[in-house]
Amino acid sequence: MKHPVDVHVGKRIRHRRWMNGTTQQQLAENVGIKFQQIQKYETGMNRVSASRLWDIANVLDVPVSFFFEGLGEDVQNDKASGNMPGDILTDKEALELLRSYYAIPENQRRRLFDLARALSDAA
Structure with a gap:
């Protein structure tokens, strides 16, 4: 066990x-x-x-x-x-997403984060 x-x-x-x-x-x-x-x-x-x-x-x-x-x-x-x-x-997919997210330049990453937050609030 x-x-x-x-x-x-x-x-x-x-x-x-x-x-x-x-x-x-x-x-x-x-x-x-x-x-x-x-x-x-x-x-x-x-x-x-x-x-x-x-x-x-x-x-x-x-x-x-x-x-x-x-x-x-x-x-x-x-x-x-x-x-x-x-x-x-x-979860393999979540880890790949996280790695890809942190590969994005910081200013673009912040905008993507804001977009994701807005989409989740709308759901």
């Missing part, structure tokens, strides 16, 4: 990897393991050791604490929702 902490850490690894535009294969090569192991970490099937998490954090350019941010809320949401994902950043 998957432990909620392992699932949360795996989600955060996947989230950061996607935000960086890094593939599982690239992350695995930089850490010195097989990509299948990254898959197992991201799903929470395997626990990430402290030293491996340290290596992953260095490759993904975040502090180790990044992988534990929001842990209390995520575990509570999983218990309340019957293990349904409550984090929109676990």
Whole structure:
């Protein structure tokens, strides 16, 4: 059975990897393991050791604490929702949209944000 902490850490690894535009294969090569192991970490099937998490954090350019941010809320949401994902950043399409959004120059990004807000208010 998957432990909620392992699932949360795996989600955060996947989230950061996607935000960086890094593939599982690239992350695995930089850490010195097989990509299948990254898959197992991201799903929470395997626990990430402290030293491996340290290596992953260095490759993904975040502090180790990044992988534990929001842990209390995520575990509570999983218990309340019957293990349904409550984090929109676990959705591949949402992550691609977010990456594309931040690739837009800031002044244009602000106008797009204002447009999206106006459209959501009208709905």
